[in-house]
Amino acid sequence: MKFDVVGRIRNMRLPDGRSALMYSIYEAVSNAIHAIEERFGTVEFSKRGVINILIDINADKTLKFIAVSDNGIGLNPRHLTSFETCDTREKQKINGRGVGRLMWTKVFNGIHVRSTYEVGLDGYKEVSFRFIPEIDESISEKEIRDSRDELMGTRIVLSDIKPDENAGITASVLTRHLCHHFFPYFIAKSMPKLSVTFGRRELDIGNYLSERVESVAEQEILIEAPKIGNIKISHVYADKNISQEFSNSILLTAQGRVVQNIEIEKKFALRGLDNGKAYVCVVGGPFLDEKVDQERAGFKATADEIDSIKDAALEAAEHFLSAHIAKIRTAQKRHVVDILEEHPQLAISVENVDGYVAGLSPSMSDEDIGKTLFTLLYRHEKRVRAQIKSIANDVASEEGTSSQKDKIDKLVQKVSDDAKRRLAEYTIKRHQIIQLARSLLKYSDEERKTYQWEKSLHEIICPMGRMLSAKDYDNHNLWLIDDLLSYYSFFASDKAMSALGIEGERKEPDLVFFNPYGFRREGTNDPVVIVEFKKPGDEALSSDPVNQVLDYVERLRSKTVKGPDGEVIMDVLDHTPFECIVICDLTVGAKKKFERSLAQNPTPDGMGYYGYSPRHNASLRVLSYAKVFRDAQIRNQSFFEKLGMLPQEVKDALSNAAQAAE
Structure with a gap:
């Protein structure tokens, strides 16, 4: 059988551009x-060995x-x-493929070699030649001469790069690629001194x-799995x-070199490692050494075999990163x-918070978790609607049976249960409004004189400058x-009485209500x-609020x-009867004014007055x-007793929040 070297090179699964250039260097280093x-032997070679890479650049940076x-x-x-000899078996015992130098010819036209080796017990020879694998006599221009022992070793010069392969390369790029490709050697401390x-x-x-x-x-x-064994x-x-x-990757390696990367940064949220480092899981073993392809760009193994190795590596990585993942789980649980505090109806898919969080991917962001919960609610409601429709159809067609009653x-x-969760959500929204309103009542003695949140407080209770009806319940x-x-x-x-059809009256009650319960009688x-x-x-109430509301009564x-x-x-x-409500701070001055007014009777709790004109x-x-706000909280508190459908962790959080607001 004749052998076509050019065809062999063409059929090899070799990269182009910078990758081809880097693989040429990898093969020379290997x-x-x-x-x-x-x-030097397997014990001493990493201590005594030296590899130097020299890069020279033309004036045009090529x-x-x-x-x-x-x-x-x-x-x-x-x-x-x-x-x-192409595909030589000389290095078979150390997993050599005998084709690495063919990669050089894909990128370079010039391949020059000079090597010094030992002859006998104390003699040394130097051989130099040009390597041209496309011709039968691939060792061209060979010269052999005597040499000295201190020159022992080999120097390979790759030059005259092919125009379509002259990709840019820098010192930092070369360093990163060498670190990556030979990472298994470095972490095993079995790499000779390598300098660039x-x-x-x-x-170094x-x-x-x-x-x-x-x-x-x-x-x-x-x-x-068969034939894989230990990794x-x-x-x-x-x-x-x-x-x-x-x-933040799993590296599948073979023969001391990285063959495949599996990115796991997102899966385990590794950007947030406490030590600020990146995590690397390096995987190797006899099976991978044997199954790596000749270009060391992949493995000649079945998908199931590689998946088994990946799964084992992922499990090992997850166990190693357990403390980091536990921290993420804590943050996810809190979120x-x-x-669920904010939207109790979403608890339809969460019977137990710890169990639910355990099923989340550590990589899920807060937004992702929220989207997932809302999606689960949507699917649940869709199923309920379908069940209601199905039962309605059965009843309409008189196909119902005794078993339908159970359904x-x-x-x-x-x-x-869904309604209770919605009630809980409504309750929580009210609780938040109460907290917001209460927060506006916190001010220092100095701020009391120039209180600036009066309009905001009014707006929380009811928007100003508007006329509304019962249908505006959400406003x-x-x-x-x-x-x-x-x-x-x-x-x-906060509308002038003239806007209510009462001509000439420009007074503006803060709030005035007509026709209770949504109908006229x-x-x-x-x-x-x-x-x-x-x-x-x-402090002193600049105007008498009781006289003020009675004046509104007279004008209406x-x-x-x-x-x-x-x-x-x-x-x-x-x-027509009137109910007049004055809301204010009961300062010392305000109390004196009310105690001399028609509303002079204190309420049993001492937090208000009442009277009648x-x-x-x-x-x-x-x-x-x-x-x-206290009474609103008490009325709202009764709703919290209806939160039995929520996970215990959520009920505890809601209870603590309610107590803190007291």
Whole structure:
């Protein structure tokens, strides 16, 4: 059988551009390692071996040549014969493939070799030649001469790079790639001294890595899958800037070289490692050494075999990173509880927070977790709608059976549970509003004089400058004062009376309500409600709020109230009752003023006053801001007793939050 070297090179699965250039260097370095190991032995070769890489650049920054030299055994006649033999089995015992030097010819037109080897006990020869594998006599221009022992080793010069392969290369790029490709050698401390000279810059790669890499643990794992056997795993921390190619990755290696990367940064959220390092899981073993392809770019193994190795490595990495993952789980649990506090209806998919978090990927962001919970709720509600439709169809077609009753009972229970969760969410929203309103009442003695949150406080309870109806239920928080206020059919907030159809009246009650419970009852005495807010911290109350609300009563009496479109809202008759509510801070000065007014009777809790004006047919209530928000909290607290459908961790968090707000 004839052998076509050019065809052999063309059919090899070789990369192009910078990758081809780097693989050419890798092969030269790998050959150097083998030569050094043969000369000094497996025990001493990493201590006594030296490999130098010299890069020279042309004026236009293109590559001039690459020279790789070593102090290995040299190309003696036996090795020289192997050198010019394609697919030689000379290095079979050390997993050599005998094709590495063919990669050079893909990138370079010039391949020059000079090697010194030992002859007899004290003699040395130097052989130099040009390597041209495309011709039959691939060892061209060969010369042999006597030499000295201190020159023992081999120097390979790769030059005259092919135009379509002249990719850019820098010292930092070369360093990172060498660190990555030969990483298994370095962490095993079996790499000879490897230095790179790039122009005026010289770098010892071993020293560079030793300062930036920490091999933390090693372990062997037996994989039961046929023919795989033991694999060796090294857990390593490394500086992130050494090489992006292996940072936070699993490296599948063969014959001391990295063959495949598996990125695990996202899976285990490794950007957040406490030590600020990158994690590297290095995997090797006889099976991978045997199955690596000749270009060392992949493995000639089945997908199941490689997947078994990957799964074992992932499990080992997860166990090694358990402390880091536990920290992430704690943060995720806290976030899940926060979400369920905010949206209890999402708890439909979370019976136990710890169990739910254990099923999350450590890489999931807060936003991802939120999206997942909402997606699960959507799917649950979709299933419930489908079940309701199915049962409705069965009943309509009279196909229902006794077993349908059980299905209906279970579905009713499910819908009831969903409603409880929604009630819990509504309760929590109210709780947040109360907390926000209370926060606006915190001010120092100096801030009391120039209190600036009066408008904001009013806006929280009801938007200013608007006329609203019962249908605008979501646009206000009148329940803070009294839940019944929410059901008045029409009310105005901070609007002049002239806007209500009462001509010439420019006074603006803070809140005024007409027609309770959303309907009109002709001839009945439905009360009109007036609410007046006074600035928190107002020590002396610049105006008398009781007189102020009674003045509003007098101006509304015997008037017809109209809506924004001129429609009649209500006729305020002579006997129409009024309920007047004043909300303020009960300062010392304010208390003195109320105790001399028609609203002079203190409430049992001491946080307000009440009274009645027979002339105006108006009941009067004075409430402190503290009482308004405390009473709202007490009313809202009863809803918390309905939170039984939530995970215990969420109930505890809600209970603690409620107690803290007291």
